[in-house]
Amino acid sequence: MTRKGPRTYGRSPRSPAELDATEWRAYGFGVETRRFPLIFSSSQLLATEDWDAAGHAYAAEHDRHSGVVHVANQWFTEFYLETGPQADARRARALPLIAHDPSRQPDTLLSGPDVPVSEAIKKRFFAED
Numbered sequence: 001m002t003r004k005g006p007r008t009y010g011r012s013p014r015s016p017a018e019l020d021a022t023e024w025r026a027y028g029f030g031v032e033t034r035r036f037p038l039i040f041s042s043s044q045l046l047a048t049e050d051w052d053a054a055g056h057a058y059a060a061e062h063d064r065h066s067g068v069v070h071v072a073n074q075w076f077t078e079f080y081l082e083t084g085p086q087a088d089a090r091r092a093r094a095l096p097l098i099a100h101d102p103s104r105q106p107d108t109l110l111s112g113p114d115v116p117v118s119e120a121i122k123k124r125f126f127a128e129d
Contacts, residue, residue, distance in 0.1 A: 065113035072108050072115060075122055094127035 044054035079090065098104045104124050106115045123129045 068113045068115065068117055071117045072106055075125060079126065090126055097127050
């Protein structure tokens with residue numbers, strides 16, 4: 001099959017610089033964010049003759065993965081790196097609970113960008129539940 005003309009897919013709402021910044025401090029996401037494009041794009045291209053549809057599916061899944069990485073990075077940065085009395089109080093409240101029940105902290109190391117993110121999960125991580 002020969003393709004003529006440029007391939008254009010849906011434009012990501014984030015710029016490449018923002019995606020790079022998101023992936024730079026990726027708490028356990030590194031391998032998965034590098035492996036994802038290879039696995040997803042090849043499976044999409046093998047599953048259909050419609051490369052435009054495959055490209056759009058890839059772009060949508062890429063944006064979903066990038067969004068999860070961005071949200072989880074924000075949580076970990078806020079929890080572990082933020083300074084001040086409120087941040088100290090948050091860690092003093094949450095860390096003993098995480099030590100007792102490690103599932104309170106999102107498992108980004110094993111789940112990668114497939115880790116669930118929601119306001120309820122953040123509240124549980126921050127011991128605000």
